[in-house]
Amino acid sequence: MKKEIFPYSFEQGPVRPPAEANSLLLLLTRNCPWNHCTFCPIYKDKKFSIRFVEHVIRDIDTAYKFVSLIKNQCGDDGRLTQAIINKIGKSVKPVEYSLFNAVLHWYSAGMKSVFFQDANSIILKPAALIKILHHINKCFPDVERITSFGRTQTILNISDKNLKAYADLGLNRIHVGLETGSDKILKLVKKGCTKEMHIRAGQKIKKAGIELSECVLLGLGGKNLSKEHALETADTINQINPSIIRFLTLAAPTAEIFGGHGSDEYIPSTDLDIAEEIKLFIESLNGVTTYIESNNILNLLQEVEGTMPDAKESMIDVLNSFISLSDDDRMLFQVGKRLRIFSGLSDLNDSSRINGAYEACIKYGINKNNVDKIISKMIQNYM
Numbered sequence: 001m002k003k004e005i006f007p008y009s010f011e012q013g014p015v016r017p018p019a020e021a022n023s024l025l026l027l028l029t030r031n032c033p034w035n036h037c038t039f040c041p042i043y044k045d046k047k048f049s050i051r052f053v054e055h056v057i058r059d060i061d062t063a064y065k066f067v068s069l070i071k072n073q074c075g076d077d078g079r080l081t082q083a084i085i086n087k088i089g090k091s092v093k094p095v096e097y098s099l100f101n102a103v104l105h106w107y108s109a110g111m112k113s114v115f116f117q118d119a120n121s122i123i124l125k126p127a128a129l130i131k132i133l134h135h136i137n138k139c140f141p142d143v144e145r146i147t148s149f150g151r152t153q154t155i156l157n158i159s160d161k162n163l164k165a166y167a168d169l170g171l172n173r174i175h176v177g178l179e180t181g182s183d184k185i186l187k188l189v190k191k192g193c194t195k196e197m198h199i200r201a202g203q204k205i206k207k208a209g210i211e212l213s214e215c216v217l218l219g220l221g222g223k224n225l226s227k228e229h230a231l232e233t234a235d236t237i238n239q240i241n242p243s244i245i246r247f248l249t250l251a252a253p254t255a256e257i258f259g260g261h262g263s264d265e266y267i268p269s270t271d272l273d274i275a276e277e278i279k280l281f282i283e284s285l286n287g288v289t290t291y292i293e294s295n296n297i298l299n300l301l302q303e304v305e306g307t308m309p310d311a312k313e314s315m316i317d318v319l320n321s322f323i324s325l326s327d328d329d330r331m332l333f334q335v336g337k338r339l340r341i342f343s344g345l346s347d348l349n350d351s352s353r354i355n356g357a358y359e360a361c362i363k364y365g366i367n368k369n370n371v372d373k374i375i376s377k378m379i380q381n382y383m
């Protein structure tokens with residue numbers, strides 16, 4: 001049997017999609033097996049490894065043990081009190097503390113979903129992934145959703161038969177980092193795949209009956225390739241029709257993203273450029289029934305959400321509202337939103353929030369000329 005290099009402990013990775021906030025996070029692999037994308041700092045200098053399957057099974061068994069103890073103590077109404085937590089907590093071993101906390105959160109949230117970390121856990125050998133899925137089903141038959149990140153290249157290497165087996169065992173959503181449909185940008189940022197591969201992988205996931213969530217990285221083309229990014233990504237999405245598109249704004253953009261200069265120089269997009277980019281992207285979507293999600297904390301216009309095609313016009317209206325703001329109002333909104341004084345564009349009608357944003361501009365020395373640079377630094381602080 002292959003030896004695990006780490007002793008057993010419950011481990012969690014650094015990233016999960018916002019929609020998995022209430023999921024039980026199970027780490028199947030550590031870090032990213034690719035790790036070359038120029039825009040992605042998450043796993044830099046960290047080595048990829050696969051967790052010992054028996055350790056994942058032990059996570060599930062220990063979670064089952066805690067859930068059983070909680071259910072026994074809670075009785076019929078299922079209400080979890082601090083007294084119950086303290087009572088069970090006395091028997092928790094130090095190696096189990098973090099899993100116990102994860103289970104408390106999961107139990108309180110209804111125990112409906114499980115998310116596999118880290119960046120690409122579907123790279124596991126089919127027998128191992130099937131064993132883990134079986135065990136989740138056995139211990140937690142009421143779980144409704146099991147999800148994972150998955151790379152396009154990895155998806156293309158999984159047989160249709162195995163993908164279908166995963167789907168039948170409850171793996172019902174895969175989050176793919178599409179980033180862009182532009183071959184030029186995919187090459188510059190070293191994503192390791194092409195538009196055609198993205199399309200084939202997306203169609204393959206859908207054919208297996210698995211829900212597909214594609215992440216689109218706003219601003220990835222910078223100013224020079226923004227239009228190409230919007231049009232090529234829309235064309236890719238039109239050929240896949242995924243269940244969900246998640247917008248994520250590129251954080252900490254630097255010239256190194258394109259790894260070169262001259263014609264390949266990367267010039268960071270401003271919030272206004274990104275609003276124009278999203279608008280062109282949504283205008284170019286045709287024949288899709290995808291849900292567009294924009295709830296990531298890095299996104300400025302989180303109200304650009306809805307199901308295509310019905311929400312197309314309302315999303316474009318939101319974008320036009322931002323694009324047509326005066327320079328002063330746009331600056332106030334950018335600052336107010338990033339400092340969480342505003343929650344959406346409608347807060348520009350609230351005089352007390354406007355005053356708050358004005359005061360912040362004065363306090364931090366923000367004006368129309370430096371707002372984009374300062375916003376960029378604020379976004380880096382979210383990371």
Ligand code: SF4
Nearest residue numbers: 032035036037040119
């Ligand atoms: S594949 Fe994903 S996790 Fe890995 S380097 Fe690229 S963006 Fe980061």
